[in-house]
Amino acid sequence: MSGLVLLEIIFTIFQSIILFVIISKAVRLIVEGKNVFLPFFFMLAMTSYLLSNLYWIAYDFLKPDTRMPIACNEIGEGAMILLLSAGLESLLKDKKKVPGEIAFAFLFIGANIASWIAWSGEWLQDILFGIPYVYFFWILIRGIRSRGVLARKELWFAAVMSGSVLVLQIPLLFLEGEPLKFVTMVCLAVMFALMVWFGVKSFRSKDFFVTSMFFLWTELAMFLSPEPYYSLAFGANIIVLPMMFMSMKRELAHDLC
């Protein structure tokens, strides 16, 4: 087992502990609260994420240095995304299907899927497990726009920044040497700058949709980053989990569902 895998396992164990605490708190919310739908689906989503982590750790210990033929942990992550989407959907007051939003969700996640395929070569798996992300992303855009949590300028800023990360991924496929290093650094700088921006916005607004968008961005950044930047995105992914729980709890307090 390599040092990098060991580091990932340590991160995953730490994240699992955080998830366990969040799940326990969500169970308490279900037992004590009047509205059980959102905490129940949040709890199920976090349980899926925890199980996905446990699957990954168990696989690394039981079958070290072998690639999974079918990644069951990806099913767990897909479950988490779908269950979060179901929970968030219940908060959506305006479910209007704006073609522009749907197209952007399809194009953006589609481009992400293409880059995953370019890296792994697993066509079927990446397309299949990418579809929930399209739905999740659309729900988040709809929620943020209909609630007016972010200003129009801010939405454009996020769209341009996230789009440029994907555009910068294209030359990475054929560049070599110094240009490759330069473009990689620019791409990572844009990606992490947007992550920090989402982090600040989530902290300020404490809105469940914005926090979930921050979470989604940390996930996508993890998939697009090489080590050691992967660990950095992983760290941000761990930090966003308690933030998501707090914003979900805030939704219950406001009794918006």
Place this chain on the structure above:
Amino acid sequence: MIYAENVLICIAVPLVITLLFTKDGARRMSSSFLAGMIVCIVSAYISGFVQAVSGFSAEDTSIFLSPMIEECMKLLSMLFCVYVFNPSDDEIQLCAVGVGAGFATFENCCFILSSGAPLFTYVMVRGAAVGVMHIVTLVALAKGMLLLKAYKAFSLAGIAGVLSLSVTVHGLYNLLVSKPGVSSYIGYVMPMLCAIVLYMINGKTGRYREN
């Protein structure tokens, strides 16, 4: 080598006869139990077919493919029940428990017939771990469906999410018990822990639905 169809007929005939003399909940429970056994044998056929087509080893099929096939089949039986019979919330839960119990019982019967039952610990593990796991995944599935229905949010995303969660639980269990040692002990305990957590949540969501 066992003849699973013969075993199914042997167990199913008395249950079919009970349907003639029971009604309401008891009849629904027996029917669901029978459906669970049929779902189990169909899942085994599909797993065998996929194994042959994909070229996976028997171990890889059991770890990676069977959880997906079995959970999808169980979900299909639940969806059939929901859409065809339009049951009440309690009937959905009854159906889930019945299908899960039928599935687990038939699977256990086949395993015990093929491997024998000389070791009490082995039999206990099969009953308390695998048996409970099939019920737990289905009850979680039913709980999710009931809540989606209660909030008029019966969406594909919700159903697919709960199904994927069941697949992950099942897949993790199969992975953990695939190797002897500490991991297998964790795997054996996992379904019972999930059952306890679900039981705790069941009371609360049950009270919510009554209100």
